Structure formats: C-alpha cells, structure tokens
Amino acid sequence: MEKFLIINPFGIGDILFTTPVIRALKENYPDSFIGYWCNERVRDLLKNDLRIDKIFALSRGDIKRIYKKNPLKGFFTLLNLLKEIKKEKFNASLDFSLDSRYGLWSKLSGIKKRIGFDYKNRGRFLTERITLKGYSARHVIEYYADLLRFINIELCDKALELIVSKENRARAKERLAELGVAPSSLVLGIAMGGGASWGRDAAYKQWPAKNFARLAGKLIKDLGASVVLLGSADEKPLAEVMLKASICHCEEPPKGATKQSKRDCLPAGRQASLPKFTLSEVEGVARNDGGCVIDLTGRLGLEELAAIIKELKLLVCNDGGPLHMAVALGVKTVSIFGPVDDRVYGPYPPSSDHVVIKKDLPCRPCYENFRFKGCFNEKKCLEDVTADEVYEKVKTLL
Incomplete structure (x- = not known):
C-alpha cells in the first residue's frame, strides 16, 4: 500500500x-x-x-x-x-x-x-x-x-472541496432561524477581514470597513437582504465599526473605538445612504424593515463558519480564507483584491460565479515572491473601489 x-x-x-x-x-x-x-x-x-x-x-x-x-x-x-x-x-x-x-x-x-x-x-x-x-x-x-x-499523476480536476457534515449544516440553518432569518430570505455574507498570516500588515489587504457598511446598507435597503458578518475574533473591531455606523449613524468615531475603527468610521454626511437600524433583543443583530445585519464575527469555529457560508446566496469579501471556503462550497463570491495578484491567489478554477474586483495600478501587485513590499500609495488599490461598484457586481450574480 x-x-x-x-x-x-x-x-x-x-x-x-x-x-x-x-x-x-x-x-x-x-x-x-x-x-x-x-x-x-x-x-x-x-x-x-x-x-x-x-x-x-x-x-x-x-x-x-x-x-x-x-x-x-x-x-x-x-x-x-x-x-x-x-x-x-x-x-x-x-x-x-x-x-x-x-x-x-x-x-x-x-x-x-x-x-x-x-x-x-x-x-x-x-x-x-x-x-x-x-x-x-x-x-x-x-x-x-x-x-x-x-x-506520475497529471492533475486534471482542479476544483476545490470542503466537506460540511450534515449535523453542522442543520445547526447552521437552526442558528440563522434563531436569529430571525426566514428560510425564504436572501442571505448574503460579508467577511471584512482576511490576511491573518500578514500580522500587522493585514489591514493592507482589507477594503475599508466604512465601505462595507455602505454596501450592507444598499443590500438591505434595495434588496431586503439579511447580511451576515463573518470573521475571526481578531476582526471583531471591524464588525463593530460597521454595526455602529449603521445603527448610530455616528458623526464621530464610536466611544471606545480602536485606532483602526476610528480611521474607518463613516465621516459626517456619508451616512444618508445607510438605513437606520435598531438593535433587536437578539445580541449582535441590527434590523430595519425588510432586512438585517447579523454579526457572527468571533463566534464560529471553522466547521461552523463553513456551514454558515454554505447557507449563503453570495459572499462579499477580501482576499482571504472565507473567499476560498465559499469557492470550495459552491457559493458565489465577489472579492476585492488589493496588493495580491488574483491570478495566483484568487478564486480557482476561474468561473463566472466568482467576480474579482481590482484596480489596474502600476504599483500592484505589491505582494510578490512571498513578500509584501509595503504600500506607498495610501491603499489606493482598495480605497478606489466604491460600494456602488461592488453592489453592481453583486446584483449581476443574484
């Protein structure tokens, strides 16, 4: 053998x-x-x-x-x-x-x-x-x-696979129901983090949380979607920025915000496009008529995360683990790539179900040969991607 x-x-x-x-x-x-x-x-x-x-x-x-x-x-x-x-x-x-x-x-x-x-x-x-x-x-x-x-093996089938147990799938359905998501709801995911292996440089792979907040507002207001926030415990501050911006329409950074969350807080005058939410009795859920935001960041192990992703109609995310989990599970994705070359690390095999948004700038990719060269252009490759642009790509896949 x-x-x-x-x-x-x-x-x-x-x-x-x-x-x-x-x-x-x-x-x-x-x-x-x-x-x-x-x-x-x-x-x-x-x-x-x-x-x-x-x-x-x-x-x-x-x-x-x-x-x-x-x-x-x-x-x-x-x-x-x-x-x-x-x-x-x-x-x-x-x-x-x-x-x-x-x-x-x-x-x-x-x-x-x-x-x-x-x-x-x-x-x-x-x-x-x-x-x-x-x-x-x-x-x-x-x-x-x-x-x-x-x-002596020629690799022909290059599709990714991720196996979710029946028990975890059933539990994921139950969990969403407990959080008030109806079986007929349009359930979309947002993973704002990514890049854990980059350590302190992870933020350079991440589309700003303020933009994710604007996107979530449009998905809920225009499509009546239930939006599930996904990520690790380390990415909890990003989710908090988004929820507080959506719920409070904050003119100033929320009290107790981290330096990162202060940078990403929505500036005055840009909250108008976000629907006003009220906190439900269920912790981590913000609601308005026709949709909701459910914050599951830091609450799921990998098996549970995979099961929740499997229940999504589509995932919007940065370059990171949740993207490839969604691809492996057959869930449609819209991903935003900054310093990393999507030809090397993007969704694979290429498919019309997986849309990559990137900006063709002379400075990118700035991650090459396993090294991040550093950013000298104020994250322009990510900052230039608008919520409207991402929203339109989402609509084409639904």
Missing part, C-alpha cells in the same frame, strides 16, 4: 488549494493511506474528509510557541510528533512548506521520497524538487500540480 504525507503548514486558502491533490491521490491510488501535516488552527477544515486517514496538527510555528514557553517541552513535542510520523512508514511526502526544516523532519521520520519546492535553497533535504523563485502569473494550484508529476 502506498502511503503519502501531505505537508502544508499555512492558512485556510493554502489548505484548500491542496484538496485537488488529495482527490488526485485517491483517484490514482485508491488503496493509499494519506496523512496530512498542518497547523492546529486549520485542522477542522480536514477532519470531515474521509480520504485523509490521519492528521498531524502541529506546525513549526506551533512548536516555536511551545518552545518559547518551555524549551524542553518544545523539544519533546517535536520528537513525539516525528515518532508518530515515523510509525506510519510513509513512502513519500508532498511538501508544500517552502521550509527546509520540514524536509529535514521528513528525512528523520524515515520518508525516503521527499517531494517539494526548492525556494532559496530550502529544498536541500528533498529528494525530488522544483526550483522556485516565487509564485507568479499562474495559480498556486498549478504549482502544486507540478509536484504530482513526480508520482
């Missing part, structure tokens, strides 16, 4: 980009055993995929955090993980990490055939490698497909 270990320690999008690889492995080696080495944060994206036999959820970053608190514990955590991997006697690893340490750890785990990318000489522990300067002009999935040729 062939035994394969997929290594991808990155975020939501990168994990979903490997789902065509998982499918191809099982189609070409039906009796194979597939292991997946990922970080703990994304484990739940994979747990319902029955083609994956074992998940090793511990990345270099996870180990580093443990090591900083307790070096001895960090060392033994890594040692125990490598022992677990070695027990499985994998024939080959498909290493998408771009990190020499994973190649070394695979070697120490007894994996004879180690396939991956040689980026900046980080592939020195690999046995089969493709030299890589960066991802450019073609999608990440196309690069992943190149590695499969080392095990």
Whole structure:
C-alpha cells in the first residue's frame, strides 16, 4: 500500500488549494493511506474528509510557541510528533512548506521520497524538487500540480472541496432561524477581514470597513437582504465599526473605538445612504424593515463558519480564507483584491460565479515572491473601489 504525507503548514486558502491533490491521490491510488501535516488552527477544515486517514496538527510555528514557553517541552513535542510520523512508514511526502526544516523532519521520520519546492535553497533535504523563485502569473494550484508529476499523476480536476457534515449544516440553518432569518430570505455574507498570516500588515489587504457598511446598507435597503458578518475574533473591531455606523449613524468615531475603527468610521454626511437600524433583543443583530445585519464575527469555529457560508446566496469579501471556503462550497463570491495578484491567489478554477474586483495600478501587485513590499500609495488599490461598484457586481450574480 502506498502511503503519502501531505505537508502544508499555512492558512485556510493554502489548505484548500491542496484538496485537488488529495482527490488526485485517491483517484490514482485508491488503496493509499494519506496523512496530512498542518497547523492546529486549520485542522477542522480536514477532519470531515474521509480520504485523509490521519492528521498531524502541529506546525513549526506551533512548536516555536511551545518552545518559547518551555524549551524542553518544545523539544519533546517535536520528537513525539516525528515518532508518530515515523510509525506510519510513509513512502513519500508532498511538501508544500517552502521550509527546509520540514524536509529535514521528513528525512528523520524515515520518508525516503521527499517531494517539494526548492525556494532559496530550502529544498536541500528533498529528494525530488522544483526550483522556485516565487509564485507568479499562474495559480498556486498549478504549482502544486507540478509536484504530482513526480508520482506520475497529471492533475486534471482542479476544483476545490470542503466537506460540511450534515449535523453542522442543520445547526447552521437552526442558528440563522434563531436569529430571525426566514428560510425564504436572501442571505448574503460579508467577511471584512482576511490576511491573518500578514500580522500587522493585514489591514493592507482589507477594503475599508466604512465601505462595507455602505454596501450592507444598499443590500438591505434595495434588496431586503439579511447580511451576515463573518470573521475571526481578531476582526471583531471591524464588525463593530460597521454595526455602529449603521445603527448610530455616528458623526464621530464610536466611544471606545480602536485606532483602526476610528480611521474607518463613516465621516459626517456619508451616512444618508445607510438605513437606520435598531438593535433587536437578539445580541449582535441590527434590523430595519425588510432586512438585517447579523454579526457572527468571533463566534464560529471553522466547521461552523463553513456551514454558515454554505447557507449563503453570495459572499462579499477580501482576499482571504472565507473567499476560498465559499469557492470550495459552491457559493458565489465577489472579492476585492488589493496588493495580491488574483491570478495566483484568487478564486480557482476561474468561473463566472466568482467576480474579482481590482484596480489596474502600476504599483500592484505589491505582494510578490512571498513578500509584501509595503504600500506607498495610501491603499489606493482598495480605497478606489466604491460600494456602488461592488453592489453592481453583486446584483449581476443574484
């Protein structure tokens, strides 16, 4: 029996980009055993995929955090993980990490055939490698497909997949009903965050919250939509800006607003296009006649998030994990891309169900070869995208 270990320690999008690889492995080696080495944060994206036999959820970053608190514990955590991997006697690893340490750890785990990318000489522990300067002009999935040729697989079906359990789908329907969303409602999603892996630079990937607020107002006022706000706990301030702007028609930044939320608060005179909401008795829901905004940011795990996205008619979002979750779930999207090249990291495969809004500026993309060069143009690529422009794209897909 062939035994394969997929290594991808990155975020939501990168994990979903490997789902065509998982499918191809099982189609070409039906009796194979597939292991997946990922970080703990994304484990739940994979747990319902029955083609994956074992998940090793511990990345270099996870180990580093443990090591900083307790070096001895960090060392033994890594040692125990490598022992677990070695027990499985994998024939080959498909290493998408771009990190020499994973190649070394695979070697120490007894994996004879180690396939991956040689980026900046980080592939020195690999046995089969493709030299890589960066991802450019073609999608990440196309690069992943190149590695499969080392095990005689031609990747033909490149569609993303994300499996949601029946239980989670039922719970998502119940949750929306509890929040007052009727089964016949037009339910649209907004994910204002994205770019968690960028750390302090994440804001450079995000369309301003004030624009999302204006868009939500139009979706509710003109279409009678129920708008669900989605995101992580770290993105809660963005949702608060939007809700407070919509509910309070704030002339000044809301009391207690963060620096980021103060920048994004709607300026005086621009609230007229937003319908006035009143808070319902259900926490996190703002309503007006015919529509509502439901704030679920920071309240959902990945499995629950996937289930809620599955219930949407369409998702409006930045470049980030929720975008690729929606694509994988067959939900239409309108995404706003700033510094990142959508040809490389955008919705895939290309489809009329997924519209990318971007501005053709000479300074973009400014994220190339895995590096953000910094913004010297005041986020013009995102600031120049208007709520009206996004709204028109949404209407074409509904």
